[in-house]
Amino acid sequence: MISCDDAAIICNKKQYKEATFLEKIKLFLHRIYCKTCSKFSKKNAKLTALCDKAPLYSLPEKEKVRMKMELQDKI
Amino acid sequence: METHQLHPETWVDLYADYLFNYAIARVSDVEIAKDLVQETFFAGLKSAKNYKGTAAERTWLIAILKRKVIDHYRKINSKKGKAEVRMNYSTNSNAEGDWLEEQVADPLSTLANDSIENEELGLAIQVCISKLPKKQSLVFSMKTIQGMSTEDICKELGINPSNLWVMIHRARIALMGCLNQNWF
Incomplete structure (x- = not known):
């Protein structure tokens, strides 16, 4: 038996394909009797799908630091 | 403020x-x-x-x-001629059938709508990410957008994996709440 906190962590790992096989089984068993985690898993998967669907870009942290410095110079 | x-x-x-x-x-x-x-x-x-x-x-x-x-x-476009739009009306010259019919957009195609909607979704996600606490938004975008491995992020930020997963968890919960009204 695993706790809901553990289940949530495994579920999050699963979104990034980093859950082990054993963890996936644990999550599966937990979801059978835990409505809350079952619901959370579904929503979490939806969020992953949304993030995959949207064209998301982000500036690397290095660039942001550089921008901040240049901006700071001009303030 | x-x-x-x-x-x-x-x-x-x-x-x-x-x-x-x-x-x-x-x-x-x-x-x-x-x-x-x-x-x-x-x-x-x-x-x-x-x-x-x-x-x-x-x-x-x-x-x-x-x-x-x-x-x-x-x-x-300032160089002369570059702003000109050149288009070929028909890619294959021996096309049969009605010219106009061939040119209209496929009404069943949702490709154009999808890309507009996806862009809006992307911006909505960015708004939500920017509302997160700095550390969470950093970890989330490194993991989700830049697709970095757990190990690399931990090394770069000097945190341990369980720490990282807790931050990811909080970020994801917050994002679900933030995107809830429009996208779920």
């Missing part, structure tokens, strides 16, 4: 990714988009005294970025 005051020192953290996404959708080039964002910040700083506080900072910056995008296209 005063309404008439801009906070340029927070711009990069709050709006850089949002503006970057907006720009990329319009110029399809990472380097150009980066420069446009940078120019937008500078221009914003320069005309900060004209900011009346009627619009939110983000809206105000987007308005500047829009001008920058237009300027960019003006610049690359």
Whole structure:
């Protein structure tokens, strides 16, 4: 038996394909009797799908630091 | 917070990714988009005294970025003839059937709508990410957007994996709540 906190962590790992096989089984068993985690898993998967669907870009942290410095110079 | 005051020192953290996404959708080039964002910040700083506080900072910056995008296209089109639109009406010359019928868009195709909707979704996600605490938004975007491995992120930020997963968890919960009204 695993706790809901553990289940949530495994579920999050699963979104990034980093859950082990054993963890996936644990999550599966937990979801059978835990409505809350079952619901959370579904929503979490939806969020992953949304993030995959949207064209998301982000500036690397290095660039942001550089921008901040240049901006700071001009303030 | 005063309404008439801009906070340029927070711009990069709050709006850089949002503006970057907006720009990329319009110029399809990472380097150009980066420069446009940078120019937008500078221009914003320069005309900060004209900011009346009627619009939110983000809206105000987007308005500047829009001008920058237009300027960019003006610049690359300034050489004579480049602005000309050349199109071939029919790719295969021996097409049979009604010309007009062949040219209309497929009414069942949702491709165009999808890409517009996805861009909106992307911007909505960026808004939500920028509302997260700094550390969470950093971890989330490194993991989800840049697709970095857990190990690399831990090394770079000096945290341990369980720490990382807790932050990811909080970020994801917050994002679900934030995107809830429109996208779930």
